[in-house]
Amino acid sequence: MKMKIVRYILLALMLLFCMGACDSARAETITIIDGMNRSVEVPCPPERIVSTTASASELICIFGGMDRIVGRDEYSTFPYDLAEKPVVGSYSKTTNVELALDLQPDVVISDSSMLPETIKQIENAGVPVVVVGMNCELDSIIYNIRVMGEMMGDQKKSEELIGFMQKYTDLIQERTKSLPEDEKPLVYHECKEDKTNAAGTPKDDHVNFAGGINIAHDEAVERPVVSREWVLEKNPDIIIAKLSSSDPDTEEALKLKRDEVISRPGLKDTNAVKNGTVYVYHPFLRRGPRLVGYLLYFAKWSHPELFEDIDPTAVEREMLQKFYGVNPKGTWAYPEI
The missing domain is CATH 3.40.50.1980 (Nitrogenase molybdenum iron protein domain)
Known part of the structure; x- marks a missing residue:
C-alpha cells in the first residue's frame, strides 16, 4: 500500500x-x-x-x-x-x-x-x-x-549595437560641429543620373551630418531633376554618386561608374572633377546599422584632414563580423582615401 x-x-x-x-x-x-x-x-x-x-x-x-x-x-x-x-x-x-x-x-x-x-x-x-x-x-x-x-x-545585444554606432556618429558630430560655413564643402549627391535630393530627404541629412552643404538643399521638390549646367553653376567641391542595388559590389563596377560621371559634359569643369573629389558608393552601405560606415565615408570625403585616423572600411567590416557574424566581402566605396 x-x-x-x-x-x-x-x-x-x-x-x-x-x-x-x-x-x-x-x-x-x-x-x-x-x-x-x-x-x-x-x-x-x-x-x-x-x-x-x-x-x-x-x-x-x-x-x-x-x-x-x-x-x-x-x-x-x-x-x-x-x-x-x-x-x-x-x-x-x-x-x-x-x-x-x-x-x-x-x-x-x-x-x-x-x-x-x-x-x-x-x-x-x-x-x-x-x-x-x-x-x-x-x-x-x-x-x-x-x-x-x-x-x-535580446535587449543586451541591441544596446551593444546602438553603442557601437553612436561611438562613431558622436565622433562625426564632435569633429564637425564647430566648422564655420566657409569650411564646409559644397556637395552634389546624385541618387540617379541628373537627379538629386533636397531638404527633407535622408541624403540631405547625411550631407549635413558629415559637415557638408548640399547644393540642392533649397530646391522646391524633394528629389529634383537638374541639368548639368545647373550643377556646373553651383560648382560643387565634391560629387557623390551611387551604383544601383543590382550592381555588383566590386571595385571595377564602382570605377566604371566614377569614370562615367567625370566624363559627362558639364561636370568636367566642376571643382570636384578638377580636384579628383568624385566618389561612388554601393547602396549596401546605406541600409540599417551599416549606415555608420556610409556616414564615416561621407565625413572623410568631406573633411579628410579631420578623419585621417578613421578607416570607414575597417569599421564597417568590424561591425559585420561582430554583430552579423559574417566575413564581409566586396568593395563598397571608391576611391579609397
Whole structure:
C-alpha cells in the first residue's frame, strides 16, 4: 500500500514537472509600440516570422532569428542566407497576403508602405503586424534596433549595437560641429543620373551630418531633376554618386561608374572633377546599422584632414563580423582615401 502511494506521488510530481516545462516553453507575449505608434502584442520571441522589409530582416538575423524567418520581401537578401527564404512580395506595399498567411507566421513585420487594408487582412487572420521605420535614417534605425531587440528578447545585444554606432556618429558630430560655413564643402549627391535630393530627404541629412552643404538643399521638390549646367553653376567641391542595388559590389563596377560621371559634359569643369573629389558608393552601405560606415565615408570625403585616423572600411567590416557574424566581402566605396 505504501509503495502504491509513493508511486502515485511520483507520478503526480512528474505530471506537474511536465506541465511546468510546457508552460515555460510557450513564448511569452509582450506589447511593443511600433513605428506607427500602435500598441502591438507579439510573441517574445516569435517562432515564425514573415518580414517584408529589409529594415527588419537583417536586425532579426543579428538577434539570432535567421531560422525563425519563414518569408521575406525581395530586398531582404542580407545576410546572404536570407536569399533562400520564400518571397511574399517585392516589398511591404506589394505583400501577397495569401502567400504570407500560408507560411503560418506568428508575426508579420512591415514598413510604413504596407497598405492599411493589407494590415487589416493580416490582423483579421489573427496575426499581429509590426510596422518599423526607414532603414536609412539614423534615429529610425536606432528605434528599429530597440523594437526588434525587444521582440527577439535580446535587449543586451541591441544596446551593444546602438553603442557601437553612436561611438562613431558622436565622433562625426564632435569633429564637425564647430566648422564655420566657409569650411564646409559644397556637395552634389546624385541618387540617379541628373537627379538629386533636397531638404527633407535622408541624403540631405547625411550631407549635413558629415559637415557638408548640399547644393540642392533649397530646391522646391524633394528629389529634383537638374541639368548639368545647373550643377556646373553651383560648382560643387565634391560629387557623390551611387551604383544601383543590382550592381555588383566590386571595385571595377564602382570605377566604371566614377569614370562615367567625370566624363559627362558639364561636370568636367566642376571643382570636384578638377580636384579628383568624385566618389561612388554601393547602396549596401546605406541600409540599417551599416549606415555608420556610409556616414564615416561621407565625413572623410568631406573633411579628410579631420578623419585621417578613421578607416570607414575597417569599421564597417568590424561591425559585420561582430554583430552579423559574417566575413564581409566586396568593395563598397571608391576611391579609397
